[in-house]
Amino acid sequence: MIDIKNLTKQANNKKILRGVDLQVKKGETVAILGPNGAGKSTLLKVLATLIKPTSGIVRINGLDLKKNHIEIKKILGYLPHSSLLYDHYSPLENLVFFGNVYGVRDVEQRAMKLVKDVGLSFFLNEPVKNFSRGMIQRIAIARAIVHDPEVLLLDEPHTGLDQGAISILNNVILSMKEKGSTTLMVTHDFKQAAEICDRIIIVKNGKIVDDFKIKNRNLELVSEKYEMQMEGVS
Amino acid sequence: MNLFRTALLLAKKDLYSELKTKQILVTQIIFAGLVIVVFSFAFDPANNTTKAVIPGVIWVIIVFAGILGLNRSFISEQRNDTMQGLLAAPMEAASIYFGKFLANFSMILVVELVSIPFLFLLFDFKFFGSLPYFILVIFLGSFGFIAIGTFLAALAANSKSSEMLLPLLLFPITTPILIGVVQATKIILTNMEKLPSAIAWIQLVSAYDVIFFVVCFLLIDYVLEV
Numbered sequence: 001m002i003d004i005k006n007l008t009k010q011a012n013n014k015k016i017l018r019g020v021d022l023q024v025k026k027g028e029t030v031a032i033l034g035p036n037g038a039g040k041s042t043l044l045k046v047l048a049t050l051i052k053p054t055s056g057i058v059r060i061n062g063l064d065l066k067k068n069h070i071e072i073k074k075i076l077g078y079l080p081h082s083s084l085l086y087d088h089y090s091p092l093e094n095l096v097f098f099g100n101v102y103g104v105r106d107v108e109q110r111a112m113k114l115v116k117d118v119g120l121s122f123f124l125n126e127p128v129k130n131f132s133r134g135m136i137q138r139i140a141i142a143r144a145i146v147h148d149p150e151v152l153l154l155d156e157p158h159t160g161l162d163q164g165a166i167s168i169l170n171n172v173i174l175s176m177k178e179k180g181s182t183t184l185m186v187t188h189d190f191k192q193a194a195e196i197c198d199r200i201i202i203v204k205n206g207k208i209v210d211d212f213k214i215k216n217r218n219l220e221l222v223s224e225k226y227e228m229q230m231e232g233v234s
Numbered sequence: 235m236n237l238f239r240t241a242l243l244l245a246k247k248d249l250y251s252e253l254k255t256k257q258i259l260v261t262q263i264i265f266a267g268l269v270i271v272v273f274s275f276a277f278d279p280a281n282n283t284t285k286a287v288i289p290g291v292i293w294v295i296i297v298f299a300g301i302l303g304l305n306r307s308f309i310s311e312q313r314n315d316t317m318q319g320l321l322a323a324p325m326e327a328a329s330i331y332f333g334k335f336l337a338n339f340s341m342i343l344v345v346e347l348v349s350i351p352f353l354f355l356l357f358d359f360k361f362f363g364s365l366p367y368f369i370l371v372i373f374l375g376s377f378g379f380i381a382i383g384t385f386l387a388a389l390a391a392n393s394k395s396s397e398m399l400l401p402l403l404l405f406p407i408t409t410p411i412l413i414g415v416v417q418a419t420k421i422i423l424t425n426m427e428k429l430p431s432a433i434a435w436i437q438l439v440s441a442y443d444v445i446f447f448v449v450c451f452l453l454i455d456y457v458l459e460v
Contacts, residue, residue: 097247
């Protein structure tokens with residue numbers, strides 16, 4: 001599903017990604033762990049077609065990222081740190097706008113269903129600017145999946161969420177997984193990574209330094225492997 | 235077709251936002267009103283020479299009210315990083331440019347529709363020129379100014395002092411358009427005998443509009459990268 005070969009990204013003479021090689025199969029849920037500045041978010045931005053790589057090959061669903069970026073964007077759902085929502089628009093208006101951009105059919109019904117799924121149907125027509133951080137994140141999740149993406153790219157999605165919102169987000173990821181979607185999630189939350197992911201990647205200094213599968217929500221294995229890689233890193 | 239569809243969606247979104255917030259259009263119209271009132275105090279409407287000022291006043295309104303709108307057009311997409319949302323969506327960068335252009339152009343047309351009749355009224359200006367030519371000049375001048383301005387607004391939006399940078403970039407590039415349309419407007423409003431000269435100015439502005447619109451369309455991809 002995702003095939004990355006020797007991916008590099010350089011900005012202002014600083015190498016952010018130094019030859020990343022990664023293959024992700026369809027339906028996998030992968031957590032990307034690593035310290036701040038390791039290049040995790042940059043990797044996600046390259047996949048989301050927001051940043052052009054300096055060199056390397058990226059293929060998603062067999063399509064080359066450089067040549068078929070519009071086709072690739074249609075199957076990607078991207079949720080970064082920011083909500084990507086228009087403040088003065090209501091959840092419904094935001095979702096209808098993005099749904100239309102992605103060419104979603106029956107977009108209003110789809111938007112209403114998603115707002116209901118994230119537990120905010122009472123606030124359907126309230127402007128997003130009046131919402132709390134957790135509520136905004138719930139709508140942001142709905143925005144990212146409004147077009148039923150085949151690949152979900154999540155950048156620290158659990159940050160600042162209450163328990164209710166965390167469980168809604170996890171349910172969304174798991175239900176997308178059941179549908180066969182592939183998820184890449186950058187996170188610092190080992191517990192959530194162990195809970196919903198079946199593969200962990202550790203990134204350090206722009207390179208993948210560890211890549212392993214986990215079973216039975218083995219949080220200890222994740223912590224142990226991470227600490228082993230981070231020894232000597234302040 | 236996708237390019238036009240998404241551009242129209244974006245333009246619709248911007249205009250609907252404006253309808254809700256009333257931030258840009260109201261500011262532009264207030265600015266236009268102030269300019270007209272100040273000029274009407276400075277120049278005696280009863281004096282015939284005052285009529286010569288009108289073409290200049292029209293373009294002062296369009297240029298400065300236009301800049302007010304252009305400045306906001308891409309900066310508004312920085313809040314919550316909504317520009318990233320647009321760039322991650324299946325739309326070309328040219329589509330974003332075209333959508334923003336359509337929204338800015340529609341807003342400046344509304345400003346013109348309100349302010350120019352008000353200007354003529356306050357200056358007691360009897361229109362003896364050619365109305366279709368006058369509308370054509372206003373349309374072509376606004377088109378070129380907004381086309382270049384939208385591109386430069388995208389370029390300046392990433393700068394910390396974008397509100398200062400935009401006029402600095404915009405005025406030198408749009409000077410040929412502004413000279414052309416002010417000259418053409420003056421001839422059409424005050425001296426229709428020189429119409430061939432006005433047509434020559436219109437042709438120059440049209441050529442400039444087309445060239446820069448196409449150039450902006452082609453280059454916007456490099457400007458909008460995150």
